Amino acid sequence: MAGGRRTKLEKLVDTIKEDQRVSSGLEEQNSAVPDLPSELWERIFSPLDLRDNIRAAAVCKSWQAVATSVRKSDRPPWLMICPNFGNSYDFYDPTKRKTHSLDLPELKGSEFCYAKDGWLLVFKPRTQGFFFFSPHTLELIKLPTLHFAHQIVAFSAAPTSDNCIVFTVEHVNPMAVAVSTCRPGDDAWTTINFENPQSIVSSIWTNIVFSKGHFYCLSLTGWLGVYNPNNGIWAVLSVPPPNCTEYFPPRNWWKGKFMAEYNGDIFLVYTCAAVKPIIYKLDEMKQVWVEMVSLGGMTFFANFLSSHVRADLVAKMRNTVYFSKALCHGKCCFTYSVDLGRYYPRKRPCNCGQHDPFKSIWIEPPEDV
Structure with missing residues (x-):
């Protein structure tokens, strides 16, 4: 993953995991993602390029569903x-x-x-x-x-x-x-x-x-x-x-x-x-x-x-x-x-x-x- 894109995605993962620990307690630490509205998830994933989108989709099934719904790629002429x-x-x-x-x-x-x-x-x-x-x-x-x-x-x-x-x-x-x-x-x-x-x-x-x-x-x-x-x-x-x-x-x-x-x-x-x-x-x-x-x-x-x-x-x-x-x-x-x-x-x-x-x-x- 390129330097800037990797940092953005890693910060996103770290922030979500930290939110899980603080708001959900120890019994919910195994949850892959917090319970956020789908519109917010789409806004988070939309700026990612294809490479980072695919890597984010591999985190869990919830991320995969959101990532594939907003996935964009270039079309050749x-x-x-x-x-x-x-x-x-x-x-x-x-x-x-x-x-x-x-x-x-x-x-x-x-x-x-x-x-x-x-x-x-x-x-x-x-x-x-x-x-x-x-x-x-x-x-x-x-x-x-x-x-x-x-x-x-x-x-x-x-x-x-x-x-x-x-x-x-x-x-x-x-x-x-x-x-x-x-x-x-x-x-x-x-x-x-x-x-x-x-x-x-x-x-x-x-x-x-x-x-x-x-x-x-x-x-x-x-x-x-x-x-x-x-x-x-x-x-x-x-x-x-x-x-x-x-x-x-x-x-x-x-x-x-x-x-x-x-x-x-x-x-x-x-x-x-x-x-x-x-x-x-x-x-x-x-x-x-x-x-x-x-x-x-x-x-x-x-x-x-x-x-x-x-x-x-x-x-x-x-x-x-x-x-x-x-x-x-x-x-x-x-x-x-x-x-x-x-x-x-x-x-x-x-x-x-x-x-x-x-x-x-x-x-x-x-x-x-």
């Missing part, structure tokens, strides 16, 4: 895959290794941009139009048009939220970028040009995540740009780029790097030319990328457009990197096990991402699977 022809989109479920299909004519002629909270951000090159789309509810929310030449774009929250901001950063010249933002309901995008503060920083950006009120962007050369939408300030952090043995030229700007956010932490997976993926976690206090030898039970779902991290998944999925590359006609997914130090399948494709970076994306599954 599904891999949504564009069809080569027609409007039938595949959704690969990595838990059951099954593929579901859904006819979505609303997405015809569109490219994926980003996915979050069960929503897609989609771009139609023919009309230069953006829109949000929920493949599970078929809701569609349009955005203003914007010239979009394969730069990256992201949003902070579901478009039904008041906190939703759409953000993109575009290469202007080797020393400048253009930051564009808008909100659902706006008539136009707001665009501001910024100079890069360091000449060694490329103005081509390859990944975006939203964390703690800021948009973090990874440059082609591995530097980290940050945009604060509250005050409109763009900056490049003085965090040295992670080590990578392979240089990707501008024409392959989307290859090899996958960045994701989880509970305020930022993670990065580099495939490069190494035998195995290199996993980093950003230490903002020390301004460095720290290489991780283990995912600590987490699962990384890598995708050029939108990567995700999950914890508390079923045991067979933990400590694994899932790449957005469906194999065997969508019946399995290309993965890397950190514990075993091997890929599945063993024969590694030349690209751990996907051949077309705009044709697949990880998205939350429907609530009523």
